[in-house]
Amino acid sequence: MNVQFKKGVLDLCVLSMLKNSDQYGYELANTLSEIIQISDGTVYPILRKLATDGMVTTYLQESQSGPPRKYYSLTGLGKKTLINLQQEWMTFSRSVNQIVGGDSK
């Protein structure tokens, strides 16, 4: 898929994935890379940026194997931003589909 397409919506995707449960980096990277074909490594800079912007917080949690895992959790600001981004995305994608999907008529 087009790189520029992905870049704009990755924040939205990551925030959406954290909506229902806290997740650690590997989970997020794995799910995201399977669905929209990005390389796993792309997720970490996004997570760091979201943390810097106050959208997510992190905490370490012990796991049964290996080192403690860093979990990411939505903040209040992150939840609000997610709602805004979701609405914007719905409106935007509907508009684009109207133009691009014009062959249905």
Add this chain to the structure above:
Amino acid sequence: MTRQEYLSAIRKELSSLTESEVNDIVRDFDEHFEVGLSQGKTEHEISAELGDPVTVARTYFDDLEDVGHTMKESEEAAANGFAAGHAVPVIAPVSAGSDQTAGTAANPAPAGSAPQAATVKKDVSGARLFVVLFNVLLTWWVFLSIVGILLGFWAASIALLAGGIAAFIGIVAATGGWIAVLVLLGISGVTLGIGTGILNFFMTKWFVIGCKAYINWNIKLYNEGF
């Protein structure tokens, strides 16, 4: 690429960041390797999935370059606030403009977050004064005159139509030679009434369209200046 090679490559590319930042980032990737290995993947497989370390590491610097874009976006959002119906405070003290710009740069707003303090681009007070004075002094009287003229036309149309219909009704009661004259009067009255009525309809319609355009123009001028 092995785990150590990958982490070294990341570390090397990030050397301009502080040591604690670099350690933090490298730790994230180390954890990724650890989890991947525990799921039965090899170091090489995990490296390949992560993608080119140089490209990945450089993404950390994209944020710094993006500050400019973010500022532009928030300015656009402020400018479009009225049209898009967002609760962006377009009307804001002009003097605070430069301070707010600095604030935005230091603390880049993530696109789509709660509306940030609007960045006012230009002085709109002159435009506002113009809009108010122009409307009070001129528009009001022009508007009333046009409404008056249109009402007059409507009254004339209705009178012609009513006259024509009255003439027709008169025919029923009339006698002898008057019939021809009354029929003629009736037909011409009704025709004139309907004709001018259609004309009035379009004039009124155009007037309403013109008023709407004028009001929109006023709002735009008031909010955004000349």
